[in-house]
Amino acid sequence: xxxxxxxxxxxxxxxxxxxxxxxxxxxxxxxxxxxxxxxxxxxxxxxxxxxxxxxxxxxxxxxxxxxxxxxxxxxxxxxxxxxxxxxxxxxxxxxxxxxxxxxxxxxxxxxxxxxxxxxxxxxxxxxxxxxxxxxxxxxxxxxxxxxxxxxxxxxxxxxxxxxxxxxxxxxxxxxxxxxxxxxxxxxxxxxxxxxxxxxxxxxxxxxxxxxxxxxxxxxxxxxxxxxxxxxxxxxxxxxxxxxxxxxxxxxxxxxxxxxxxxxxxxxxxxxxxxxxxxxxxxxxxxxxxxxxxxxxxxxxxxxxxxxxxxxxxxxxxxxxxxxxxxxxxxxxxxxxxxxxxxxxxxxxxxxxxxxxxxxxxxxxxxxxxxxxxxxxxxxxxxxxxxxxxxxxxxxxxxxxxxxxxxxxxxxxxxxxxxxxxxxxxxxxxxxxxxxxxxxxxxxxxxxxxxxxxxxxxxxxxxxxxxxxxxxxxxxxxxxxxxxxxxxxxxxxxxxxxxxxxxxxxxxxxxxxxxxxxxxxxxxxxxxxxxxxxxxxxxxxxxxxxxxxxxxxxxxxxxxxxxxxxxxxxxxxxxxxxxxxxxxxxxxxxxxxxxxxxxxxxxxxxxxxxxxxxxxxxxxxxxxxxxxxxxxxxxxxxxxxxxxxxxxxxxxxxxxxxxxxxxxxxxxxxxxxxxxxxxxxxxxxxxxxxxxxxxxxxxxxxxxxxxxxxxxxxxxxxxxxxxxxxxxxxxxxxxxxxxxxxxxxxxxxxxxxxxxxxxxxxxxxxxxxxxxxxxxx
RNA sequence: GGCCCUUUAGGCUAGUGGUUAGACCGGCUCGUUUACACCGAGCAUGCACCAGUUCGAUUCUGGUAAGGGCCACCA
Numbered sequence: 001x002x003x004x005x006x007x008x009x010x011x012x013x014x015x016x017x018x019x020x021x022x023x024x025x026x027x028x029x030x031x032x033x034x035x036x037x038x039x040x041x042x043x044x045x046x047x048x049x050x051x052x053x054x055x056x057x058x059x060x061x062x063x064x065x066x067x068x069x070x071x072x073x074x075x076x077x078x079x080x081x082x083x084x085x086x087x088x089x090x091x092x093x094x095x096x097x098x099x100x101x102x103x104x105x106x107x108x109x110x111x112x113x114x115x116x117x118x119x120x121x122x123x124x125x126x127x128x129x130x131x132x133x134x135x136x137x138x139x140x141x142x143x144x145x146x147x148x149x150x151x152x153x154x155x156x157x158x159x160x161x162x163x164x165x166x167x168x169x170x171x172x173x174x175x176x177x178x179x180x181x182x183x184x185x186x187x188x189x190x191x192x193x194x195x196x197x198x199x200x201x202x203x204x205x206x207x208x209x210x211x212x213x214x215x216x217x218x219x220x221x222x223x224x225x226x227x228x229x230x231x232x233x234x235x236x237x238x239x240x241x242x243x244x245x246x247x248x249x250x251x252x253x254x255x256x257x258x259x260x261x262x263x264x265x266x267x268x269x270x271x272x273x274x275x276x277x278x279x280x281x282x283x284x285x286x287x288x289x290x291x292x293x294x295x296x297x298x299x300x301x302x303x304x305x306x307x308x309x310x311x312x313x314x315x316x317x318x319x320x321x322x323x324x325x326x327x328x329x330x331x332x333x334x335x336x337x338x339x340x341x342x343x344x345x346x347x348x349x350x351x352x353x354x355x356x357x358x359x360x361x362x363x364x365x366x367x368x369x370x371x372x373x374x375x376x377x378x379x380x381x382x383x384x385x386x387x388x389x390x391x392x393x394x395x396x397x398x399x400x401x402x403x404x405x406x407x408x409x410x411x412x413x414x415x416x417x418x419x420x421x422x423x424x425x426x427x428x429x430x431x432x433x434x435x436x437x438x439x440x441x442x443x444x445x446x447x448x449x450x451x452x453x454x455x456x457x458x459x460x461x462x463x464x465x466x467x468x469x470x471x472x473x474x475x476x477x478x479x480x481x482x483x484x485x486x487x488x489x490x491x492x493x494x495x496x497x498x499x500x501x502x503x504x505x506x507x508x509x510x511x512x513x514x515x516x517x518x519x520x521x522x523x524x525x526x527x528x529x530x531x532x533x534x535x536x537x538x539x540x541x542x543x544x545x546x547x548x549x550x551x552x553x554x555x556x557x558x559x560x561x562x563x564x565x566x567x568x569x570x571x572x573x574x575x576x577x578x579x580x581x582x583x584x585x586x587x588x589x590x591x592x593x594x595x596x597x598x599x600x601x602x603x604x605x606x607x608x609x610x611x612x613x614x615x616x617x618x619x620x621x622x623x624x625x626x627x628x629x630x631x632x633x634x635x636x637x638x639x640x641x642x643x644x645x646x647x648x649x650x651x652x653x654x655x656x657x658x659x660x661x662x663x664x665x666x667x668x669x670x671x672x673x674x675x676x677x678x679x680x681x682x683x684x685x686x687x688x689x690x691x692x693x694x695x696x697x698x699x700x701x702x703x704x705x706x707x708x709x710x711x712x713x714x715x716x717x718x719x720x721x722x723x724x725x726x727x728x729x730x731x732x733x734x735x736x737x738x739x740x741x742x743x744x745x746x747x748x749x750x751x752x753x754x755x756x757x758x759x760x761x762x763x764x765x766x767x768x769x770x771x772x773x774x775x776x
Numbered sequence: 777g778g779c780c781c782u783u784u785a786g787g788c789u790a791g792u793g794g795u796u797a798g799a800c801c802g803g804c805u806c807g808u809u810u811a812c813a814c815c816g817a818g819c820a821u822g823c824a825c826c827a828g829u830u831c832g833a834u835u836c837u838g839g840u841a842a843g844g845g846c847c848a849c850c851a
Contacts, residue, residue, distance in 0.1 A: 506845095
């Protein structure tokens, strides 16, 4: 085997795979195994979590390829949304809002062109066996066209609508966001009791958001709350002196706070619902950047306004109680900014009315692990709003829509125009023949990535259609990517997007999820450079689907040792033996060993069939180390060095066959070293150019007898016993011994006795109770 | 507050309704140089707790505790 560093060796085979198109999809082939590969977000480099989950999906894909299926494993990059926008702003030191949309998009596309190849290279280095010729970007022309067309289809079907509505608003990103983009954040805040006045009575109201007082439009009490029933229908004066109605509402909880609550436009969805329910007139006191627009708090950020109002009210003695509490607030997942509620014009896809159907659809998909479906179900059940798909940002796929300046009608693009940027395209109203104003918003990035199966279908010119075979993804995006993809497949194709979904776990470090924000991240790149991608992959195969794995560098070292062991085994086999081309007559030891190999093939195959790659690896590992290396090789060593020609030939064939089989069983996990071994030792006898397109092993046809199992275990038991005795006596494994074995055991082992004597350095065997006597 | 998951050796993890629960790292005792010191042999140490089902439970059921996740609440 040529001496190379691991990165050199891996680079060599990467080039080879690319040249030989080992991972190419065959558009004419049958038995398609289609994978809806997650397109990683272009916002930096591959992190350990990526490496972990992509490696796991790759094990499965490689298994299916070796089984002879026509694998469609595309690659995509998600680069049309806020994360990319932020990345470009950072890299190029610009602010998108200071540029025209066209200029900013041009800059983004140019920047992506610079950075994407290096970004994707990490995946290639990891040995992800995608067909990189089938690569899409969620911002490229084809995708823009597909996404806009899909939007138009939903518009025609009246599944998408446009509405002015109080929605979740990120004041930092200055865009509407979806429920799925909310994250929790625990913050310290003051829970203040403010004094409202009703006639001559004091009416204390507890709140965490006094800055909303100017927007207070009503006060609610529970109709069953006898403390306040007499006040219902009267007016209350807010601490700022404004008069608001006191209304009865069942949703006001008697035991919460003071039992009285203020309704402000808008604090949260509760306020929005309450205002709609009681037909109150909202007072909008917020600008889109979150600042207030009412005197004397004009231009103040909420936090500033809050302390200012509290200070003023305290001076007037209108704050009767105040305590510091921790409470959980919603923040935007992209920027961790406190999310506000603002009435704006937005586009929505109907999902609420189809919740039931969407749960049914989700149930039809086979989830691995199964309980992940619960996560999906819970999320859909808990949905309260339709999917807000418009974003007030620059970089993204534009909504293909204009509004007539005269009749205010919505005008949509024609299919022939797509992809289109309304800001760049003039439109006239069909009815009024008057000019239209372009919609300036862009689509939520999920509105495009949820079409990934359809996008991939286009890449292969419709040769693969939904449902795809498999969707691999992480569990944190069940509520977004998985859910939205199911929505789109239902709405556009009236089917499932895929048959199976596999969910990978997280990488943790000391029990905590590895993440940049926690500062406990480890980058995969230097690990791959030092130990090799194979080692990183081998490590990722130790935990099963959906399970988290705690990262420890020493486990990567273990993986590296495996690779060395594999190389050394090859060294032994091929430097000492001539391998016969056909199966010779087999010695009993060899036949018994091969029966064990057959069991392993079966177990590994069964495991892979149910996506249990970690079990496949574990059984193969066990067989390789414990059966093949520790016992079988030792058993036949003497025969290999000084046996009869027949004995040698049998051992040679057995060793080579078992080793090729093992190499193939390991190929999905460690593609580089197994390719190296395949090319070096097996290429001549095997038909396919790469191990990764070679046939997955099937059990070898062998004669079997009913005693095979017990003979094999007895043989190993005796070897272990002898080794134990030698160890206990602190003797070398080479010291001669004499054995006493019961007559039935001797009979059972008759055909393997020579090998047994050789491996245990036994000189004599006599009959009696099983005993080992050391002779030196 | 609701739902879900986890709890196995010092660390990280497999696994099982039934004689000695399996790897790896670490520890200990040794050995070995015609595959492998990135080695080999051997030893020690473990099923969170409490009930129940069962002839038998680490495994199934229920509860407790601890940890994690998702969601909700944010008067």
